[in-house]
Amino acid sequence: MRDLLALAGGGLKARRLRSILSAAGIALGIAAMVAVLGISASSRTNLLAQLDALGTNLLTVEPGQTLMGDNASLPDEAPGMISRIGPVQSTAATTRVSTTVRRTDHIDEAETGGIAVRAAQPNLLSTLEGTMRSGKFLDAATDKFPTVVLGSVAAERLGIDRVGGRVWLGDQWFTVIGILDDLPLAPEIDRSALVGFPVAESLLESDGAPGTVYLRTDPSAVDAVRSVLAPTASPKHPEEVKVSRPSDALAARDATDTAFTGLLLGLGAVALIVGGVGVANVMVVSVLERRPEIGLRRALGATKGDVRRQFLAESLLLSGAGGLGGVAIGAAITAAYAAGRSWGVAVPMPALAGAMGAALLIGAVAGLYPALRAARLAPTDALRT
Amino acid sequence: MSLNASHSLTGGTLIPPVLELRAASKEYPGSPPVVALDRVDLAIHSGELLAIVGPSGSGKSTLLHVMGTLDRPSSGQVLLEGQDVTACADAELSRLRARTIGFVFQQFFLLEGSTALDNVATGLLYRDREMSTAERRERATAALEKVGLGHRLFHRPGELSGGERQRVAIARALVGRPALVLADEPTGNLDSVAGGRILDLLLELHAGGVTIAVITHDREVAERLGRRITLRDGRIEDDLVPGRAA
Numbered sequence: 093m094r095d096l097l098a099l100a101g102g103g104l105k106a107r108r109l110r111s112i113l114s115a116a117g118i119a120l121g122i123a124a125m126v127a128v129l130g131i132s133a134s135s136r137t138n139l140l141a142q143l144d145a146l147g148t149n150l151l152t153v154e155p156g157q158t159l160m161g162d163n164a165s166l167p168d169e170a171p172g173m174i175s176r177i178g179p180v181q182s183t184a185a186t187t188r189v190s191t192t193v194r195r196t197d198h199i200d201e202a203e204t205g206g207i208a209v210r211a212a213q214p215n216l217l218s219t220l221e222g223t224m225r226s227g228k229f230l231d232a233a234t235d236k237f238p239t240v241v242l243g244s245v246a247a248e249r250l251g252i253d254r255v256g257g258r259v260w261l262g263d264q265w266f267t268v269i270g271i272l273d274d275l276p277l278a279p280e281i282d283r284s285a286l287v288g289f290p291v292a293e294s295l296l297e298s299d300g301a302p303g304t305v306y307l308r309t310d311p312s313a314v315d316a317v318r319s320v321l322a323p324t325a326s327p328k329h330p331e332e333v334k335v336s337r338p339s340d341a342l343a344a345r346d347a348t349d350t351a352f353t354g355l356l357l358g359l360g361a362v363a364l365i366v367g368g369v370g371v372a373n374v375m376v377v378s379v380l381e382r383r384p385e386i387g388l389r390r391a392l393g394a395t396k397g398d399v400r401r402q403f404l405a406e407s408l409l410l411s412g413a414g415g416l417g418g419v420a421i422g423a424a425i426t427a428a429y430a431a432g433r434s435w436g437v438a439v440p441m442p443a444l445a446g447a448m449g450a451a452l453l454i455g456a457v458a459g460l461y462p463a464l465r466a467a468r469l470a471p472t473d474a475l476r477t
Numbered sequence: 478m479s480l481n482a483s484h485s486l487t488g489g490t491l492i493p494p495v496l497e498l499r500a501a502s503k504e505y506p507g508s509p510p511v512v513a514l515d516r517v518d519l520a521i522h523s524g525e526l527l528a529i530v531g532p533s534g535s536g537k538s539t540l541l542h543v544m545g546t547l548d549r550p551s552s553g554q555v556l557l558e559g560q561d562v563t564a565c566a567d568a569e570l571s572r573l574r575a576r577t578i579g580f581v582f583q584q585f586f587l588l589e590g591s592t593a594l595d596n597v598a599t600g601l602l603y604r605d606r607e608m609s610t611a612e613r614r615e616r617a618t619a620a621l622e623k624v625g626l627g628h629r630l631f632h633r634p635g636e637l638s639g640g641e642r643q644r645v646a647i648a649r650a651l652v653g654r655p656a657l658v659l660a661d662e663p664t665g666n667l668d669s670v671a672g673g674r675i676l677d678l679l680l681e682l683h684a685g686g687v688t689i690a691v692i693t694h695d696r697e698v699a700e701r702l703g704r705r706i707t708l709r710d711g712r713i714e715d716d717l718v719p720g721r722a723a
Contacts, residue, residue: 095602095610106590388586391547392649393575393603395568471547475582 100405107378114367114374115414118454121364122418122447123425128356129443130426132349138435139342146277147221148339149314153305153325156334164332166302170325171213174305177324179313184216186286187303189296191262193240193285195250199260205249209261210284211292211300212241219306220278227255227270234269235288238295241270243282250285261285262296277338278306364454367414372458375407379466386466387474400467407459408452415451419444493559494520495577495656495688496544501553503539503711513539515711516553521657521690526683528699529692531708538661540708541692545659546574558656575604579650583662585642587634593645594630597621600649620648624678640671647678651687658682660691664698676701 104111153174155164175183189209192201216222217229228234229241240261242252247268250259258265266287275281292298305325309317318337322330379386386399394402423439430437496519503514513536521527531537542548543555546562554563557577562570579600587596597617601608621627624644634642643663650658660679664672676698683689683703691702699705707715 095606098610099602102588102590102595106588384584384586385588388580388582389599389603390571391545391574391580392600393571395571395603397568398571398603472542475547475586 096401096405097409099402100409103378103382103402103406104409107374110374111410114370115410115417117367117370118364118411118414118451119367119418119421121360121362121367122415122451123421124363125357125360125450126419126422126439126443126447127425127429128353128360130422130437130439131429132353133438133440133443134426134430134435135349137438138430138433141436142276143339143342146339146342147308147311148337149309149311150220150277150338151307151309151314151318151321152336152338153307153321154303154334154336156332158329158332164326164329166305166325166333167328168301170302171305173324174307174321177309177317177320179310179317181308181310182215182219183305183307184213184219185289185302185305186210186212186216186281187289187292187298187301189287189292189298191296193246193250193259193261193266195252195259197260197263205246206283207246207249208280208284209296210281210286210303211289211296211298212286213289216281216286216306217272219308220275220281221308222275222278222281223273225271225273227268229270229272230286230288236290236294237288238264238266238291239269239287240266241272241286242268243272243284243286244274245279245282246285247271259285261287264295276342280304364450368411368454368458371407371410371414371455372462374410375403375459375462376465378406379403379462379469382466383469383474386469387471387476390471390474396467399469400463403463403466404456404459407463408455411451411455411458412448414455415448418451419447422447492523493556494522495525495558496521496690497554497556497559498544498550499554499556501543501550501555503536503543503548504551513711514543514550517711517713519544519706519713521688523656523688524683524686525704526680526689526702527691527704527706528702529690529706529708530694530696530699531714533694535708536711537692537694537708539711541659541661544690545578545580546570571603575653577656579653579655579658581643581646581650581658581660581663583665585634585646585666587642587645589634592631592633593621593626593637593648594618596634596645597648597652600652604653616652617648620652621645623651623682624648638671639667640674643667643671643675644678647675647682651682656688658687658689660689662693662695663691664693664695672698 155166158164171183171185174180189211191209192204193207193209212230214231214235240259252268255268255270257268259268289300293300318335321335322333326333389399426439427437498517498519500516500518501514502516505511505513529537529540543550546555554561557573562573594614594617597620598613601613601616618630621630624647626641626644629637629641664675667675679689693699703719705717706713
């Protein structure tokens with residue numbers, strides 16, 4: 093076995109450049125496949141870690157539509173009823189306020205930048221487990237005055253990066269007292285300007301009816317709470333209540349990634365097959381060139397099997413080296429990509445083993461015909477030069 | 478004598494010839510078929526030094542291939558050390574060839590990427606598959622020293638002169654201690670000085686007990702060797718043994 097490897101290695105070393113080039117073909121295919129699998133695995137690992145950090149025990153309750161197709165509304169008592177469900181740990185109501193927020197009053201009213209104005213209860217921040225980029229959230233004191241807390245996207249679109257400035261909300265100036273960090277589980281809040289319920293009712297003509305209610309439950313009772321939420325929020329019309337779990341949307345992203353991964357893997361496989369054709373080509377040429385060597389080895393007592401094994405081993409060594417190189421390159425690409433997105437690196441071991449297996453299989457298939465041809469060569473023909 | 482005439486009696490022990498052809502013929506298909514060897518009878522005994530001469534087209538190459546078991550006769554028999562190998566399977570024949578016959582070719586056939594030492598060690602690769610690399614190299618070193626190339630162990634063929642390359646090839650043929658060395662035009666690619674030295678070496682090896690058959694078209698070379706077999710049109714025309722009348 094060691095002799096065979098030494099023999100194959102020697103054969104490749106004698107044609108160094110050609111060997112490197114054909115191994116590079118295999119390496120490219122393998123690198124593509126490993127990188128695709130590695131990046132998608134890293135992305136999934138990252139997503140799971142993110143879900144873990146955000147928690148999957150956040151639920152939202154929103155008014156849906158009536159049987160007639162009109163917009164429904166939640167009863168005023170809904171937040172209070174929900175907060176009395178045993179395993180519910182905290183509840184915070186928000187509601188849309190039909191007005192706009194702009195940088196100044198000179199900007200046209202139609203240019204809202206996609207920013208919504210919402211009234212929010214002071215405990216929204218703790219219920220969403222959000223953090224402040226700067227300033228403070230609404231509290232019992234500030235929610236009675238024209239003060240506003242901006243979501244991360246809203247702040248960016250309004251061009252406001254620190255507290256203390258003013259924005260034109262409704263038809264008067266509101267002071268910005270806080271800017272939120274990103275809230276991955278509530279992207280609608282990222283695009284909102286939040287004011288207190290009292291000020292919404294006094295200055296912005298809101299009726300104060302609850303819109304979306306956010307709640308955190310005991311993590312072990314999420315499903316139980318979920319099943320009773322609709323009848324609790326609206327005992328008369330439970331069918332008009334929409335209950336959802338925001339973390340489900342994040343998890344669904346994983347499924348779309350998988351479809352894309354399949355496509356990229358297919359491209360990697362094509363690259364690998366092209367690499368295999370390259371190896372087969374090099375081996376066929378090698379057999380033609382090395383007729384004298386084959387003849388000599390037969391004269392020295394090599395059997396047909398010896399010759400066949402030698403050429404097959406060369407092909408396997410070539411593709412194996414390409415496979416190893418490809419795994420290294422693919423892992424490096426994954427690491428670089430993951431580092432760029434500050435993910436953890438996850439390269440699945442089965443993918444590495446599969447990639448090496450694919451490389452060796454390609455090598456065996458590509459080397460089989462040339463090896464058989466070399467072995468079939470009659471010694472007398474091989475020695476005739 | 479009732480014994481087979483081709484056997485020699487040494488010290489009371491019956492020793493079969495190293496190589497024997499019995500009515501060996503080789504025909505190549507075609508119309509009409511080409512008869513390259515025509516019922517050749519030939520026995521080579523241990524310790525002999527012989528030349529097989531003949532013009533080109535006389536069947537020398539075919540004879541070499543049949544003697545070396547690289548090709549099978551169309552009819553007749555080939556015996557290696559008394560054993561009929563005519564019907565042997567390829568693998569068995571390869572094994573016997575590795576142990577019994579050492580080849581020296583006109584074109585040397587050295588592996589360009591390997592050192593002289595590794596080229597010679599390759600001569601043992603298929604002979605004794607249990608032998609370690611270290612031992613193969615050790616024996617290869619001894620063989621290279623025997624042909625006067627002890628100072629060229631780690632040179633590659635590209636760094637050696639033609640005469641030195643042929644010495645490496647001879648060392649490779651000798652390293653497995655074959656019963657018979659078959660040399661096909663060993664001086665054919667060398668100038669007369671280098672060729673003369675190679676012949677000196679073959680004579681010296683023969684004096685040391687190696688059995689050597691040299692195939693050549695060169696009468697001058699043949700004259701320096703012992704027994705001379707002349708081939709013409711696939712037949713043995715003449716078999717001259719020195720010291721014996723034709």
